[in-house]
Amino acid sequence: MLDATRAIDRKALETKDRYLAMIAANTPGFTAGVPVIRHPVRAWACAPLLAQHCTLFRADGKTGCIPMHPVDWSPKPLEGWIGDVVKYANAWARR
Numbered sequence: 001m002l003d004a005t006r007a008i009d010r011k012a013l014e015t016k017d018r019y020l021a022m023i024a025a026n027t028p029g030f031t032a033g034v035p036v037i038r039h040p041v042r043a044w045a046c047a048p049l050l051a052q053h054c055t056l057f058r059a060d061g062k063t064g065c066i067p068m069h070p071v072d073w074s075p076k077p078l079e080g081w082i083g084d085v086v087k088y089a090n091a092w093a094r095r
Helices: 010-020 076-092
Strands: 002-003 029-031 034-036 043-047 063-067
Touching: 010 043, 010 063, 063 076
Parallel strands: 002 043, 043 063
Antiparallel strands: 029 034
């Protein structure tokens, strides 16, 4: 989950973690053969912050913020986040 926002206040950005519990897949997954509800792995914000790197809100990386300042734009933070998502998806992909 990546949620675009115009907020720049850290407290407002940290509320994006609510998606970890609020959103669930329509079809259940299975753990040890038991149906479980699947939730997003990550819930991040992208905000018009002036920074050159992402900010973690939790040490496990489930929540954080990607800076996307419209004037001082750098694609590196977004590319880093997308690269991490792709690595995760590839690690768990059925081949």
